[in-house]
Amino acid sequence: MESVLSDRLRQTGWGAAPRAVRQVPVAMKVVVAGGFAVGKTTFVGAISEIDPLRTEAQITVESLGIDNAGPINGKTGTTVAMDFGRITIGPDMVLYLFGTPGQDRFWFMWDELARGSIGGVVLVDTRRLEDCFPAVDYFEALDVPFVVACNLFDGVATHHPREVREALRVPSNTPVVLCDARRKSHVQETLVLLVEGALRKATAASGRSAR
Numbered sequence: 001m002e003s004v005l006s007d008r009l010r011q012t013g014w015g016a017a018p019r020a021v022r023q024v025p026v027a028m029k030v031v032v033a034g035g036f037a038v039g040k041t042t043f044v045g046a047i048s049e050i051d052p053l054r055t056e057a058q059i060t061v062e063s064l065g066i067d068n069a070g071p072i073n074g075k076t077g078t079t080v081a082m083d084f085g086r087i088t089i090g091p092d093m094v095l096y097l098f099g100t101p102g103q104d105r106f107w108f109m110w111d112e113l114a115r116g117s118i119g120g121v122v123l124v125d126t127r128r129l130e131d132c133f134p135a136v137d138y139f140e141a142l143d144v145p146f147v148v149a150c151n152l153f154d155g156v157a158t159h160h161p162r163e164v165r166e167a168l169r170v171p172s173n174t175p176v177v178l179c180d181a182r183r184k185s186h187v188q189e190t191l192v193l194l195v196e197g198a199l200r201k202a203t204a205a206s207g208r209s210a211r
């Protein structure tokens with residue numbers, strides 16, 4: 001993560017900025033959101049360098065007809081509070097990942113998890129696109145950068161990212177990418193895009209306040 005991220009930041013010219021202008025927080029918090037069973041816990045677990053903290057509860061028969069995991073069979077647990085993971089990016093930079101619970105009855109947790117975050121990842125199961133609308137709306141309302149990551153269930157892209165972008169009508173500066181949440185390299189690339197977006201936004205804001 002460290003080398004990929006620092007290489008990419010150099011390409012964007014970020015490394016050339018004077019330290020005083022960078023205002024990079026020592027700890028960056030990222031929220032991983034999306035609908036029920038879109039792979040949020042899997043995403044955090046694929047990259048966290050510590051054993052991720054998970055708050056999974058057993059799915060019971062009472063939730064049948066309430067929690068719709070769509071075509072995903074065999075899901076036995078669901079996040080009821082959050083997932084937590086950590087990635088060290090450099091000697092003075094750490095990324096903390098917070099995965100949200102996916103079921104709408106736990107949405108009250110989102111504000112707590114999002115407080116102080118640099119932005120978010122919206123994981124999407126393109127077979128249930130509408131399930132990600134609340135997460136997209138949430139980050140747009142917060143006005144923080146986010147990346148839409150279409151989870152490649154069964155390694156298959158059912159829709160082109162361009163189609164997903166059109167369907168979600170996300171702003172043109174919001175990346176829409178394909179991402180297998182089980183693969184560390186995919187998760188890493190998604191997070192690099194998010195951090196780049198957050199840094200661009202911070203640079204633009206510091207430029208405005210300097211004027």
Ligand SMILES: Nc1nc2c(ncn2[C@@H]2O[C@H](COP(=O)(O)OP(=O)(O)OP(=O)(O)O)[C@@H](O)[C@H]2O)c(=O)[nH]1
Nearest residue numbers: 036037038039040041042078079102152153154181
């Ligand atoms: N084939 C495939 N399966 C995946 C992928 N990502 C997640 N899964 C599976 O999909 C199921 C749901 O994944 P989770 O990571 O629990 O999803 P979640 O979004 O955290 O679910 P909730 O917390 O209940 O909302 C699990 O059985 C995963 O093993 C993927 O990229 N491909």
Ligand SMILES: [Mg+2]
Nearest residue numbers: 040041078079
């Ligand atoms: Mg989960």
